[in-house]
Amino acid sequence: MKRKSSIFINLRLGTVFLVFLFLVLLCAKFIFTDRHIEGQIIENAYGVKITQNILPEDSPLRTCIPRNIKYIVIHETGNPSATADAAAHNHYLECNGDGSTAWHYTVDDSVAYHHIPDDEIAYHAGKGNRSGIGIELCVNNGGNFEKTFENGAKLTAKLIHTYGLSVHSIKQHADFMDKNCPENIRNNDRWTEFLSLVKKYLEEN
Ligand SMILES: [Zn+2]
Known part of the structure; x- marks a missing residue:
């Protein structure tokens, strides 16, 4: 009788343990999934x-x-409105994209937004360019364009490094x-300056 009840307790403990393990794995899956999305992308x-x-x-x-990444393509938003920062463009893409x-x-001068996975085609320089990661630099009035310029070079350097590209892969929309x-x-006439800044960050890596 005693032996039977101890088996019963063991079974109950085993069940509790399995349920616990299941919950832990479930949580881990969610955590892992989130990290997986973030992990592919630079934070x-x-x-x-x-x-x-x-x-x-x-x-x-x-x-x-999906596509191979060959270029980093630099753009400017061309929107001088004071509110046209990176968050506003992010909102635009969420709500108005056609x-x-x-x-x-x-x-912009303080943050970057990532809208589309790097390894996915997005048409930002005509339909002929399928291989470029498009970066828009904000030109909003009141924003600090010097800082945006610097942040754009930092993001470009990081992408160049991540995907094993070279500075020759950095293109203008106009290309x-x-x-x-x-x-x-x-x-x-600041393109050479932009490339030099990217090189400087790459050397720091
Ligand atoms: Zn452009």
Whole structure:
């Protein structure tokens, strides 16, 4: 009788343990899943915080077409409105995107937003460019463009490093289309300066 009840207790303890183990694994799955999403993507580029806000797969802006990464393509938003910072562009993509244009990151003077997975096609420099990670630099009035410039170079360096690219992989939107973008950088002849800044961060790595 005593032996029977101890088996019963052991069985109960075993069941409790299995339920506990199941719950632990379930929690681990959620934690792992979250980390998996974040883990594929850079969270911090030389101190620039990247807010991960990947658009859902059913967003009209997502092509869900994987590709190899060959370029980092630099743009400027061309939106001088004082409120047109990275968060505003993130919100725009979430709410107003029509599927014709999308890009991977938006950077302003304090933060970067990540909208589309790096290894997925997004049409930010015409449909001919399928291999570039598109980065939009904000030009909002009142924003500190020097800091945005620096943050853009930091994010570019981090991506170059992550994907084993070289500075020759850094392109302007204008390299793919007849468009004066990134406009401020081009108009002020600062492209070489941008590349040098990327190189500087790469050397720090
Ligand atoms: Zn552009």
